[in-house]
Amino acid sequence: xxxxxxxxxxxxxxxxxxxxxxxxxxxxxxxxxxxxxxxxxxxxxxxxxxxxxxxxxxxxxxxxxxxxxxxxxxxxxxxxxxxxxxxxxxxxxxxxxxxxxxxxxxxxxxxxxxxxx
Amino acid sequence: xxxxxxxxxxxxxxxxxxxxxxxxxxxxxxxxxxxxxxxxxxxxxxxxxxxxxxxxxxxxxxxxxxxxxxxxxxxxxxxxxxxxxxxxxxxxxxxxxxxxxxxxxxxxxxxxxx
Numbered sequence: 001x002x003x004x005x006x007x008x009x010x011x012x013x014x015x016x017x018x019x020x021x022x023x024x025x026x027x028x029x030x031x032x033x034x035x036x037x038x039x040x041x042x043x044x045x046x047x048x049x050x051x052x053x054x055x056x057x058x059x060x061x062x063x064x065x066x067x068x069x070x071x072x073x074x075x076x077x078x079x080x081x082x083x084x085x086x087x088x089x090x091x092x093x094x095x096x097x098x099x100x101x102x103x104x105x106x107x108x109x110x111x112x113x114x115x116x117x
Numbered sequence: 118x119x120x121x122x123x124x125x126x127x128x129x130x131x132x133x134x135x136x137x138x139x140x141x142x143x144x145x146x147x148x149x150x151x152x153x154x155x156x157x158x159x160x161x162x163x164x165x166x167x168x169x170x171x172x173x174x175x176x177x178x179x180x181x182x183x184x185x186x187x188x189x190x191x192x193x194x195x196x197x198x199x200x201x202x203x204x205x206x207x208x209x210x211x212x213x214x215x216x217x218x219x220x221x222x223x224x225x226x227x228x229x230x231x
Binding site: 032034036041042043044045046049051090103104105106107108109110 | 121123148150152158159160161162165173175176208210212216217219220221222223224225227
């Protein structure tokens with residue numbers, strides 16, 4: 001069964017500094033990997049995905065993520081953090097058919113990002 | 118608004134009552150997913166539906182919970198005889214036929230059981 005680990009409950013960073021939110025995964029087969037962000041009392045907003053191709057994926061709001069197959073990681077990064085980036089971030093994995101029946105996402109527990117001015 | 122629409126946003130029920138949560142997928146999407154977010158936890162998959170079919174219900178509790186996505190109208194997640202442990206945020210997501218595309222989420226229904 002697939003699983004996702006986000007080892008940090010919370011990440012604190014100063015505005016203007018680079019940020020990294022970590023994610024590792026465990027799946028059978030080739031994973032589809034996603035990052036979502038959640039603001040208070042809202043649903044999840046899609047940031048970026050890795051399906052195949054370039055290991056460095058660029059997404060919304062200046063975020064990017066690097067897929068590392070040997071380390072089974074998909075860390076989220078941004079070169080310069082903004083206070084408005086403060087939110088809850090989720091990493092998710094999906095194994096595409098025919099390896100896994102259905103299209104469900106398996107989420108990590110989430111990481112709270114706090115950016116201080 | 119062409120996004121995923123969920124209603125109500127907040128629902129309060131007393132123990133033993135029924136809760137009905139509705140989800141209208143994004144225009145053009147025919148796949149609907151329900152997830153539950155318990156306090157201080159991530160999202161857990163519950164069920165995946167296409168029109169008139171339940172494709173994967175491996176995350177649904179065995180009793181009291183049911184879901185449907187009829188030919189016409191929204192998808193419904195129904196919880197019978199609610200208990201305090203059902204208090205959570207329930208999120209609906211939708212996607213199109215292309216499995217490479219991400220799921221898009223609604224703003225959720227926050228269910229509180231008194």
